[in-house]
Amino acid sequence: MEMGRVGRVRSAFSDLRSGDAALLFRALPESLRVDILLTLTPPIAADILEELPDDLAAALVMQISPESAAPIVQEMRTDEETDLLQDISADRAEQILQRVEERDASVARSLLAYHEDSAGGLMESDFIAFSEDMTASEAVQRLRQRADEYEEYPASYLYTVDKNGRLVGVLSLRALIMCQGETPIDSITTRDVVAAPAEMQGQELIKLFRRYHFMAIPVVDASERLIGVVTQDDALRFAEKDADEEMLRLTGIVGGDEFRDMKLRSRSWRRLSWLSINILLNVLAASVIAFYQETVRAVIALAVFLPIISDMSGCSGNQAVAVSIRELSLDRIAPRNFFWVFRKELAVGLINGLVLGLIVAVIAWLWKANVVLGLVVGAALWINTLVAVTIGGLTPLLLRRLRQDPAIASGPILTTLTDMCGFLVVLVLASHFVHLLH
Amino acid sequence: MEMGRVGRVRSAFSDLRSGDAALLFRALPESLRVDILLTLTPPIAADILEELPDDLAAALVMQISPESAAPIVQEMRTDEETDLLQDISADRAEQILQRVEERDASVARSLLAYHEDSAGGLMESDFIAFSEDMTASEAVQRLRQRADEYEEYPASYLYTVDKNGRLVGVLSLRALIMCQGETPIDSITTRDVVAAPAEMQGQELIKLFRRYHFMAIPVVDASERLIGVVTQDDALRFAEKDADEEMLRLTGIVGGDEFRDMKLRSRSWRRLSWLSINILLNVLAASVIAFYQETVRAVIALAVFLPIISDMSGCSGNQAVAVSIRELSLDRIAPRNFFWVFRKELAVGLINGLVLGLIVAVIAWLWKANVVLGLVVGAALWINTLVAVTIGGLTPLLLRRLRQDPAIASGPILTTLTDMCGFLVVLVLASHFVHLLH
Numbered sequence: 001m002e003m004g005r006v007g008r009v010r011s012a013f014s015d016l017r018s019g020d021a022a023l024l025f026r027a028l029p030e031s032l033r034v035d036i037l038l039t040l041t042p043p044i045a046a047d048i049l050e051e052l053p054d055d056l057a058a059a060l061v062m063q064i065s066p067e068s069a070a071p072i073v074q075e076m077r078t079d080e081e082t083d084l085l086q087d088i089s090a091d092r093a094e095q096i097l098q099r100v101e102e103r104d105a106s107v108a109r110s111l112l113a114y115h116e117d118s119a120g121g122l123m124e125s126d127f128i129a130f131s132e133d134m135t136a137s138e139a140v141q142r143l144r145q146r147a148d149e150y151e152e153y154p155a156s157y158l159y160t161v162d163k164n165g166r167l168v169g170v171l172s173l174r175a176l177i178m179c180q181g182e183t184p185i186d187s188i189t190t191r192d193v194v195a196a197p198a199e200m201q202g203q204e205l206i207k208l209f210r211r212y213h214f215m216a217i218p219v220v221d222a223s224e225r226l227i228g229v230v231t232q233d234d235a236l237r238f239a240e241k242d243a244d245e246e247m248l249r250l251t252g253i254v255g256g257d258e259f260r261d262m263k264l265r266s267r268s269w270r271r272l273s274w275l276s277i278n279i280l281l282n283v284l285a286a287s288v289i290a291f292y293q294e295t296v297r298a299v300i301a302l303a304v305f306l307p308i309i310s311d312m313s314g315c316s317g318n319q320a321v322a323v324s325i326r327e328l329s330l331d332r333i334a335p336r337n338f339f340w341v342f343r344k345e346l347a348v349g350l351i352n353g354l355v356l357g358l359i360v361a362v363i364a365w366l367w368k369a370n371v372v373l374g375l376v377v378g379a380a381l382w383i384n385t386l387v388a389v390t391i392g393g394l395t396p397l398l399l400r401r402l403r404q405d406p407a408i409a410s411g412p413i414l415t416t417l418t419d420m421c422g423f424l425v426v427l428v429l430a431s432h433f434v435h436l437l438h
Numbered sequence: 439m440e441m442g443r444v445g446r447v448r449s450a451f452s453d454l455r456s457g458d459a460a461l462l463f464r465a466l467p468e469s470l471r472v473d474i475l476l477t478l479t480p481p482i483a484a485d486i487l488e489e490l491p492d493d494l495a496a497a498l499v500m501q502i503s504p505e506s507a508a509p510i511v512q513e514m515r516t517d518e519e520t521d522l523l524q525d526i527s528a529d530r531a532e533q534i535l536q537r538v539e540e541r542d543a544s545v546a547r548s549l550l551a552y553h554e555d556s557a558g559g560l561m562e563s564d565f566i567a568f569s570e571d572m573t574a575s576e577a578v579q580r581l582r583q584r585a586d587e588y589e590e591y592p593a594s595y596l597y598t599v600d601k602n603g604r605l606v607g608v609l610s611l612r613a614l615i616m617c618q619g620e621t622p623i624d625s626i627t628t629r630d631v632v633a634a635p636a637e638m639q640g641q642e643l644i645k646l647f648r649r650y651h652f653m654a655i656p657v658v659d660a661s662e663r664l665i666g667v668v669t670q671d672d673a674l675r676f677a678e679k680d681a682d683e684e685m686l687r688l689t690g691i692v693g694g695d696e697f698r699d700m701k702l703r704s705r706s707w708r709r710l711s712w713l714s715i716n717i718l719l720n721v722l723a724a725s726v727i728a729f730y731q732e733t734v735r736a737v738i739a740l741a742v743f744l745p746i747i748s749d750m751s752g753c754s755g756n757q758a759v760a761v762s763i764r765e766l767s768l769d770r771i772a773p774r775n776f777f778w779v780f781r782k783e784l785a786v787g788l789i790n791g792l793v794l795g796l797i798v799a800v801i802a803w804l805w806k807a808n809v810v811l812g813l814v815v816g817a818a819l820w821i822n823t824l825v826a827v828t829i830g831g832l833t834p835l836l837l838r839r840l841r842q843d844p845a846i847a848s849g850p851i852l853t854t855l856t857d858m859c860g861f862l863v864v865l866v867l868a869s870h871f872v873h874l875l876h
Contacts, residue, residue: 017632019649051649053770144616177615178582210678211457211489213671215653232670233651239674240648243681244764250685251760252753258761259770260782267782268789271757275790278753279797282746289745290805293738300731303741307727307748307861308720311853314749315690315716319709322689323696326682332491332697344698344705351706352713359717367728415749423745 009039013048022051034063037072046075049084055259058087066092070099078125079234082111119205120198122238123219123228129159130185132168137181139171157216159226160189167218167226169193195220198227202238207331209235246325249407252278278412285310285419292427299430299437301368305360305377309426312356312381313388313418320345320392321410328400335401338394345393346386353385372436376429384422391417447477451486460489472501475510484513487522493697496525504530508537516563517672520549557643558636560676561657561666567597568623570606575619577609595654597664598627605656605664607631633658636665640676645769647673684763687845690716716850723748723857730865737868737875739806743798743815747864750794750819751826751856758783758830759848766838773839776832783831784824791823810874814867822860829855 013021025048028036037045037060049057049072061069061084073081073096085093085108093112097105107125114120128146130139139158158176160168169189179188195218196205208217209232219228241257248258252274258267289296289306296302324341327333333341361378365371392414396406430437451459463486466474475483475498487495487510499507499522511519511534523531523546531550535543545563552558566584568577577596596614598606607627617626633656634643646655647670657666679695686696690712696705727734727744734740762779765771771779799816803809830852834844868875 017650019651023649053768140615143612173611173615174581177578177611206678209671209674211461212455213457215670232653232674233647236647236670236674236677240644240677240681243678243685244767247681247685247688248760248764250688251756253757253760257764260761260765260779264785264789268786271754271786272790272793275750275753275757275794276797279746279750279794282749283798283801286742286746289742290739293741296741297735297738300735301728303731303734303744304724304727306741307745307857308717308724310745311720311748311752311857312713312717314752315713316709318689319691319713322686322691323698326686326695327697329682330491341698347702348706348709351702352710355710356713356717359714360721363721419745419749 006039009036010041010044013040013044018044018047018051022048026052026056033060038064038068042071042075045072050076050080053259054083054087055257055262057084061096062088062092066095066099069096074100074104078107078111078228079121079123081108082114082121083116085112086116114198117202117238118198119196119200119202119217119219119230120228122202122205122234123198123230124234125228127159127218127226127229129161129165129226130171132160132162132186132189134185135181136176136179136183136185136188139176139185140181157218157229159218160185161226164223165225167193167195167220167224170218193218195224195226196230197222202242203329205230206235206239206242246329246407249405250322250325250411252408252411254408274408274412278415281412281416282419285416285423288420288423288427292423292431295427295431295434298434299373301364301373301437302377302426302430305364305380306423306426308360309377309381309384309422310415310419312360313384313422314415316349316352316356316385317388317392317414317418318411320348320389321396321406321414324393324396325406325410328396328406333397335397338397341393341397342390345389349386349389352389353382356385357382370437372433376433376437377426380422380426380429383425384418387421388414388418444477447474448479448482451478451482456482456485456489460486464490464494471498476502476506480509480513483510488514488518491697492521492525493695493700495522499534500526500530504533504537507534512538512542516545516549516666517559517561519546520552520559521554523550524554552636555640555676556636557634557638557640557655557657557668558666560640560643560672561636561668562672563666565597565656565664565667567599567603567664568609570598570600570624570627572623573619574614574617574621574623574626577614577623578619595656595667597656598623599664602661603663605631605633605658605662608656631656633662633664634668635660640680641767643668644673644677644680684767684845687843688760688763688849690846690849692846712846712850716853719850719854720857723854723861726858726861727865730861730869733865733869733872736872737811739802739811739875740815740864740868743802743818744861744864746798747815747819747822747860748853748857750798751822751860752853754787754790754794754823755826755830755852755856756849758786758827759834759844759852762831762834763844763848766834766844771835773835776835779831779835780828783827787824787827790827791820794823795820808875810871814871814875815864818860818864818867821863822856825859826852826856 016024021044025033073084097108111125158171158173160171162168169191170193171185171189175188194208194212196208198219198221205217216229216231218226219230221227245257254270254274258270357378360381361374364377365374395410395413399406399409454462459482463471511522535546549563596609596611598609600606607629608631609623609627613626632646632650634646636657636659643655654667654669656664657668659665683695690709692708692712696708795816798819799812802815803812833848833851837844837847
């Protein structure tokens with residue numbers, strides 16, 4: 001009875017593609033997941049763990065014993081295995097590694113040394129390389145012998161290495177299939193190959209994929225030895241994760257992903273670390289108003305327009321920030337294009353500031369039947385839109401020049417400066433014309 | 439002399455990978471680009487046009503005659519060709535198509551019918567398919583005959599089709615290389631194949647690639663006929679473009695990309711169309727202050743705290759917006775998870791609102807030596823942070839349920855509602871305790 005049930009669960013999962021099996025698995029109630037995972041054969045359990053979001057996979061593995069985890073972890077693709085071992089506690093990772101085959105464990109330990117967003121961290125260390133002195137038919141023979149294993153390899157590229165394991169070139173399966181058996185593979189190897197050093201950053205790798213459209217890029221260590229392969233699939237996943245994280249950083253969620261099923265303390269803390277800096281900057285900006293409180297008391301309508309000017313300048317500036325971050329990430333601009341960006345934003349600021357200034361001027365004039373009030377708030381919004389779009393456009397360039405992350409710091413810098421400037425312009429103008437504003 | 443120069447330019451470009459050739463080309467002064475492009479052989483010019491950003495490629499093609507453009511366009515990969523023809527004027531596209539070979543022109547015309555972000559618009563219509571009644575050695579034979587052409591094909595998948603061109607299954611080059619010559623390809627064809635209908639949206643395609651890690655996905659028409667292939671490379675480029683556009687939409691840049699080398703009128707207009715709605719919403723929110731102007735006049739310190747509360751609630755709410763948009767795009771939440779998101783955000787709002795409220799309360803208390811003022815602004819920020827994170831977290835879900843784009847509309851809805859609520863809470867509390875706040 002019990003055996004029949006186990007068999008049915010196993011076959012339900014094994015009939016599915018691993019992506020679908022992971023979806024089914026995630027649809028299970030949380031209380032059942034550990035038991036079901038242990039019911040499955042290690043290869044299928046490994047497929048599911050590979051497809052689950054990293055944080056969920058790590059949480060599951062922490063709930064099962066190292067003895068049960070080891071055979072599953074051993075079946076995982078090396079890059080996924082490394083991600084998982086990095087996401088669980090170091091103690092538990094070590095306990096699991098002590099229980100996998102020595103050869104696999106030492107590979108995993110060496111991969112753990114790379115940063116997860118570097119070529120070394122993204123690569124798979126399973127690949128097929130032939131010695132440069134083989135013939136095409138010897139190579140095909142070897143592929144046939146290792147057919148099962150080879151089916152697991154992600155890309156169709158084969159590599160040629162010298163006797164020290166140094167990368168000689170790339171050998172396409174197409175070239176291999178289309179040449180005569182006695183052809184030395186050396187003669188069909190493409191030597192002009194783009195390889196990534198293990199330390200290369202993920203973003204740089206994406207640029208290589210974007211520029212050359214390779215299906216995979218080989219990764220080499222400091223002695224040019226072939227140590228792994230990054231596939232387009234790895235690049236796609238990194239690019240999506242990177243874009244998502246940039247979006248989150250733009251709104252001040254730092255330290256990587258936030259998912260709502262993470263611990264409350266960590267979610268709260270990540271958001272707060274940025275908010276608490278922001279509130280101090282906000283107080284700094286608003287202190288400008290404190291210096292002019294008598295002007296505000298005399299012209300109380302200003303209390304209505306101050307938040308509008310602050311908010312609208314923030315919006316205009318953030319548009320310019322987003323365009324700059326985008327153009328930086330696509331290499332369409334660089335910090336040296338400072339004055340070009342300045343001129344381009346100045347032109348937009350002049351037009352948009354004029355339009356927004358007119359709208360707010362007409363509203364103020366109609367509301368208080370005071371044309372001077374309209375002119376003061378309209379002119380202030382015009383000037384401040386100009387300031388906001390130029391600061392917004394240029395801040396990401398400056399931060400990039402200073403080797404800081406434009407996505408996380410641009411927003412707070414922008415809003416503090418534009419708020420201060422906006423409040424100052426309104427209040428200086430208003431205090432100058434205060435006798436006309438009653 | 440002139441010939442020698444042309445030869446040197448040609449060989450300079452032809453020695454490079456197309457990605458590098460495009461980089462070199464973009465480094466040329468704009469005034470030279472058209473002449474250089476016409477100097478190159480059509481295949482190299484086509485490679486460069488494929489690698490240039492779409493808007494630059496379109497601008498170049500508009501500057502050369504249809505007679506010069508036709509042989510270049512004809513050499514482009516079909517998906518890139520279609521993108522280009524969609525980006526230039528319809529007249530010019532037709533003039534060019536009249537000058538390319540009839541067969542290519544009719545393929546291009548049929549591809550132009552698909553939306554550029556659909557599977558039909560992203561696919562390449564060049565692929566290799568074998569009739570299901572062939573043997574492995576016949577298939578290999580045909581591959582060898584068409585080796586040159588085949589080298590151009592992007593992925594390693596081969597397809598099997600029936601006599602009506604309907605997709606039967608996928609045939610991996612690996613399987614072909616590893617079986618005996620007389621094996622019918624039918625027997626090594628995988629029939630359980632994931633194919634995309636031509637109308638499938640790019641975002642759905644990305645999900646298929648993310649779930650199954652295919653190197654390519656075949657595209658079929660309404661009668662299940664194989665009409666093209668979308669590669670992982672196409673998916674990577676679409677995913678990057680999509681993520682970038684989402685970031686731009688979040689800050690209110692609508693209608694696709696903005697690059698600073700576009701026309702000023704169009705850049706200004708795209709930003710304004712969103713800002714002008716936003717300013718009206720801002721005025722609406724700030725009008726709450728107008729109703730309480732006597733309270734503000736009595737307690738002028740409120741004029742300092744109103745912008746702070748508005749801005750901080752906006753920040754907290756935008757964090758929740760970003761997390762929801764992210765979780766929606768990863769299918770980790772759906773509109774039906776409304777109450778779960780509500781509870782999760784409520785918890786964060788309680789904690790973060792308390793911390794931020796305490797900070798602002800202490801500042802107000804120290805500044806004006808008035809503990810009631812501190813309590814009023816602190817409590818208001820606490821309450822409004824709660825409101826902002828729940829509205830921020832839930833708005834994207836509601837917009838998705840209403841089939842609207844969460845990225846573009848969440849921000850304005852959020853800030854309007856939270857500003858109104860924030861101003862109201864501060865001013866109602868303050869007017870209640872106004873005798874204690876002097």
